[in-house]
Amino acid sequence: MRDQYYEQLDQIVDELVQLTGTVRRAVADATKALLEADGQVAEAVIDGDKVIDETTEVIEERALLLLATQQPVATDLRQLVATLRMVADLQRMGDLSVHVAKIARRRMPDVAVPELLAPTISSMAQVADQMIDSASRIVANRDVPAAFRLEEDDDEMDRLRKELFRLLLSDSWEHGIEPAVDLALLGRYYERIGDHAVSMARRVVYLVTGQLT
Amino acid sequence: MRDQYYEQLDQIVDELVQLTGTVRRAVADATKALLEADGQVAEAVIDGDKVIDETTEVIEERALLLLATQQPVATDLRQLVATLRMVADLQRMGDLSVHVAKIARRRMPDVAVPELLAPTISSMAQVADQMIDSASRIVANRDVPAAFRLEEDDDEMDRLRKELFRLLLSDSWEHGIEPAVDLALLGRYYERIGDHAVSMARRVVYLVTGQLT
Numbered sequence: 001m002r003d004q005y006y007e008q009l010d011q012i013v014d015e016l017v018q019l020t021g022t023v024r025r026a027v028a029d030a031t032k033a034l035l036e037a038d039g040q041v042a043e044a045v046i047d048g049d050k051v052i053d054e055t056t057e058v059i060e061e062r063a064l065l066l067l068a069t070q071q072p073v074a075t076d077l078r079q080l081v082a083t084l085r086m087v088a089d090l091q092r093m094g095d096l097s098v099h100v101a102k103i104a105r106r107r108m109p110d111v112a113v114p115e116l117l118a119p120t121i122s123s124m125a126q127v128a129d130q131m132i133d134s135a136s137r138i139v140a141n142r143d144v145p146a147a148f149r150l151e152e153d154d155d156e157m158d159r160l161r162k163e164l165f166r167l168l169l170s171d172s173w174e175h176g177i178e179p180a181v182d183l184a185l186l187g188r189y190y191e192r193i194g195d196h197a198v199s200m201a202r203r204v205v206y207l208v209t210g211q212l213t
Numbered sequence: 214m215r216d217q218y219y220e221q222l223d224q225i226v227d228e229l230v231q232l233t234g235t236v237r238r239a240v241a242d243a244t245k246a247l248l249e250a251d252g253q254v255a256e257a258v259i260d261g262d263k264v265i266d267e268t269t270e271v272i273e274e275r276a277l278l279l280l281a282t283q284q285p286v287a288t289d290l291r292q293l294v295a296t297l298r299m300v301a302d303l304q305r306m307g308d309l310s311v312h313v314a315k316i317a318r319r320r321m322p323d324v325a326v327p328e329l330l331a332p333t334i335s336s337m338a339q340v341a342d343q344m345i346d347s348a349s350r351i352v353a354n355r356d357v358p359a360a361f362r363l364e365e366d367d368d369e370m371d372r373l374r375k376e377l378f379r380l381l382l383s384d385s386w387e388h389g390i391e392p393a394v395d396l397a398l399l400g401r402y403y404e405r406i407g408d409h410a411v412s413m414a415r416r417v418v419y420l421v422t423g424q425l426t
Contacts, residue, residue, distance in 0.1 A: 064294060071284040081277060084294060085301065169391050177393045178382050184394040185401065 005070045012062055012083055013139065016090075019055050020136040020200075023093045024129060026052065027193055030100035031125035034186070035118060037104065037111045045101035052094035056087045063087075075207065082203040086139065089196040093132070096189045096196075103182050112182055114175045117167055121183075124160045124190040127153050131197035138201045142208050147201045157194045161187050218283045225275050225296055226352065229303075232268050233349040233413075236306045237342060239265065240406055243313035244338035247399070248331060250317065250324045258314035265307035269300045276300075288420065295416040299352065302409040306345070309402045309409075316395050325395055327388050330380055334396075337373045337403040340366050344410035351414045355421050360414045370407045374400050 026045055033042035063083045066072070072080060103112050113121050134150040137143045164187045167173070168180050239258055246255035276296045279285070285293060316325050326334050347363040350356045377400045380386070381393050 064290065067280070067294070068286045068290050073281045077277065077281050081280070081297060084297065088298065088301065165394070168394060173390055177386060177390065180390045181378070181381060181393055181397040184397055188398065188401065 005066070005072070005076075008062070008066055008070075009076070009079065012059060012066070012080075015055070015059050015062070016083060016086060017136055017140045019052070019059065019087070019090050020132060020139065022048075022052060022055065023090050023097070024132040024136070026094055026097040027100075027125070027128055027132065030097040030104070031122070033101050034104040034112055035122060037108050039105065039108050042101040042105040042108075046098050046105070049094050049098045052091060056091040059087045060084060078207055082207055085203055086200045089200050093193050093196045096193050099189050100186060103186060107182070112179070113186070114179055114183075117164065117183055120160055120164050120167065121186060121190075124157065124164070124187065127157050127160065128190050128193045128197070131157070131194045135197040135200040138204045142204060144205055144208055147205045150198060150201050154194055154198050157191055161191050218279070218285070218289075221275070221279055221283075222289070222292065225272060225279070225293075228268070228272050228275070229296060229299060230349055230353045232265070232272065232300070232303050233345060233352065235261075235265060235268065236303050236310070237345040237349070239307055239310040240313075240338070240341055240345065243310040243317070244335070246314050247317040247325055248335060250321050252318065252321050255314040255318040255321075259311050259318070262307050262311045265304060269304040272300045273297060291420055295420055298416055299413045302413050306406050306409045309406050312402050313399060316399060320395070325392070326399070327392055327396075330377065330396055333373055333377050333380065334399060334403075337370065337377070337400065340370050340373065341403050341406045341410070344370070344407045348410040348413040351417045355417060357418055357421055360418045363411060363414050367407055367411050370404055374404050 026048060029041050029048075030045045032038055033045060063080050067077075067080050070076075106112070131150055131153045134146045134153065137146050138150070164183065168183055173180065239261060242254050242261075243258045245251060246258060276293050280290075280293050283289075319325070344363055344366045347359045347366065350359045351363070377396065381396055386393065
């Protein structure tokens with residue numbers, strides 16, 4: 001009975017890790033659509049969000065079924081509740097990649113990001129990618145040291161967001177209001193993607209160590 | 214045993230409704246700080262978020278304890294899982310009111326919202342307030358008809374966000390980049406507060422009717 005339970009719990013963790021991979025690709029694709037004004041990739045990200053939503057529901061249902069049928073206590077209970085929270089984080093990261101893709105699509109055939117800001121947005125996307133990768137390894141292997149890397153990445157994300165706003169608000173900004181508004185929102189979206197990765201990692205670290213980071 | 218269980222479940226719902234009231238006041242105060250450049254109110258919102266976070270944790274712990282000790286199944290299980298999701302929504306709405314208060318504070322002694330946009334922001338805040346009120350009644354009384362009102366409010370929020378962006382991006386905009394960026398982010402924050410109210414309501418409607426709205 002307990003063996004079967006742990007098998008099912010492992011399966012849920014596997015599915016969570018796989019979904020994290022799907023979300024990581026959605027974010028990377030949204031960035032590609034954004035920086036290259038690639039309409040096909042933008043549409044694929046927007047359409048692909050259905051799959052992320054469906055997978056979220058499947059994992060939720062499995063976790064609820066395990067809660068109901070196995071009635072776990074203590075750490076096992078917390079693990080399942082943490083899983084429910086983490087799928088919510090992943091679903092939201094999927095939504096945010098759709099927001100990025102929609103800004104890309106709205107400005108096509110132009111590129112929504114002026115050249116001046118492409119390196120900053122590209123770096124934010126790269127940091128977000130690393131953060132999702134760390135979150136995935138933390139979930140898969142309960143790799144607590146990876147959580148420290150994640151906090152460093154979060155500091156870097158914060159620095160990049162400040163750089164982005166400094167550039168947007170500098171006197172030399174010559175692109176007008178609409179790109180400034182788009183870029184402010186894009187900065188926010190990448191920052192939130194990073195926040196959700198941090199939130200996932202903290203749930204696992206708390207499960208493993210009992211300590212809030 | 215079951216009587217005690219339902220008593221504890223009722224208590225959790227009461228606490229959730231109370232927390233919804235606290236969050237509703239935080240959003241209203243943040244709007245007051247924003248539209249009146251009131252520094253004291255802004256600080257109160259920023260400091261007050263600690264209380265929302267602590268209350269969130271208390272409700273979470275109670276729900277987990279009930280899950281572990283009473284091992285509910287079916288609807289009762291879903292009710293507790295829905296509660297965990299709803300406290301996460303409320304915590305996030307608290308964070309968003311802090312973001313509003315921080316924009317207000319950063320621009321003081323000036324008012325962050327130009328006169329031209331004050332009616333739109335004021336309407337967004339009013340719709341958000343109605344939405345949180347509906348969510349609260351839906352949670353307290355399983356008041357499913359209130360969910361329809363909420364969907365109408367959500368359409369109105371969408372209309373106001375479009376109006377906000379139309380004004381920001383119009384040729385007659387004369388306030389420069391920084392207020393435009395602030396206003397775009399403020400629009401986003403109120404919209405997200407509304408989204409979280411919708412998310413709370415949908416969880417209750419699903420519990421009561423078994424139907425996703």
